[in-house]
Amino acid sequence: MYRIKLSISIVVYGESFLQIKDCLLSLLSAMPPAISYEITLVDNGALELQKNNALAISIKNFFVNLPIDYIVSSKNGGYGYGHNQAIFKSDAEYHLILNNDVYLMPDSLKNAFDFMQRHPYVGMLVPDVYDMNEKRVHLCRHNPSLWISFLRRFAPNFFKKIFHKQLNHFEMQDKNYNEVMFKLSNPTGCFMFCRLDLLKRLGGFDEKFFMYYDDSDLGRRMASISQIAYSPSVRIKHVWQRAAYQDKQMAWIASKSALYYSWKWLLK
Numbered sequence: 001m002y003r004i005k006l007s008i009s010i011v012v013y014g015e016s017f018l019q020i021k022d023c024l025l026s027l028l029s030a031m032p033p034a035i036s037y038e039i040t041l042v043d044n045g046a047l048e049l050q051k052n053n054a055l056a057i058s059i060k061n062f063f064v065n066l067p068i069d070y071i072v073s074s075k076n077g078g079y080g081y082g083h084n085q086a087i088f089k090s091d092a093e094y095h096l097i098l099n100n101d102v103y104l105m106p107d108s109l110k111n112a113f114d115f116m117q118r119h120p121y122v123g124m125l126v127p128d129v130y131d132m133n134e135k136r137v138h139l140c141r142h143n144p145s146l147w148i149s150f151l152r153r154f155a156p157n158f159f160k161k162i163f164h165k166q167l168n169h170f171e172m173q174d175k176n177y178n179e180v181m182f183k184l185s186n187p188t189g190c191f192m193f194c195r196l197d198l199l200k201r202l203g204g205f206d207e208k209f210f211m212y213y214d215d216s217d218l219g220r221r222m223a224s225i226s227q228i229a230y231s232p233s234v235r236i237k238h239v240w241q242r243a244a245y246q247d248k249q250m251a252w253i254a255s256k257s258a259l260y261y262s263w264k265w266l267l268k
Contacts, residue, residue, distance in 0.1 A: 080205025
């Protein structure tokens with residue numbers, strides 16, 4: 001059906017094999033049979049956390065003959081830094097940026113390939129995302145502002161209720177998520193199905209973002225040279241951890257990223 005090569009990058013930091021096994025199983029079960037593919041798993045935490053290669057050994061023993069390249073980063077440079085290591089070594093036609101806590105439906109990749117083949121002007125495709133309770137998560141978003149970032153991360157619930165219309169507008173809840181959407185600019189970073197040549201032309205992720213807003217920045221740059229689309233036929237589940245809402249250090253990292261994003265895009 002296809003004569004196409006796909007590369008996939010997954011970044012881990014301190015996760016055990018059991019935490020990422022189901023992600024890899026869902027990825028393999030969704031792979032169309034005629035696709036040539038390679039998986040790059042970038043371990044950002046092995047050296048920093050002084051862990052051995054137990055994760056690599058477990059993957060090799062469980063997934064026999066899996067075409068996976070296990071890279072131990074020389075430093076923990078962040079989410080985009082990890083994915084860039086895979087992006088720039090690949091010679092595939094398409095590249096999937098994937099979170100390690102995402103689970104694909106059996107037809108997710110087939111439908112993604114079909115969509116991209118039908119729409120050559122689309123450079124990035126984002127999925128229909130559900131949480132583990134089968135509730136849809138609205139991740140087609142407008143470009144973020146500092147005000148929206150404050151409301152989402154720091155405002156108390158009663159304050160969010162006052163400005164719920166602005167928050168709903170940001171998440172494009174006025175749109176029909178059961179239909180295809182084009183000309184997006186702020187994709188979700190948990191699953192980005194991209195044309196690799198465009199990713200390389202953009203220089204990959206901006207590594208000044210350690211975590212958070214790196215997907216918004218990449219999407220905004222992708223939208224300047226191509227189109228970003230959403231398709232409800234590409235369905236995934238995402239374990240919603242929301243570390244930036246629960247951990248003070250992650251909240252500080254998210255705040256710094258929001259300020260850098262605002263400087264880069266809004267204050268220039």
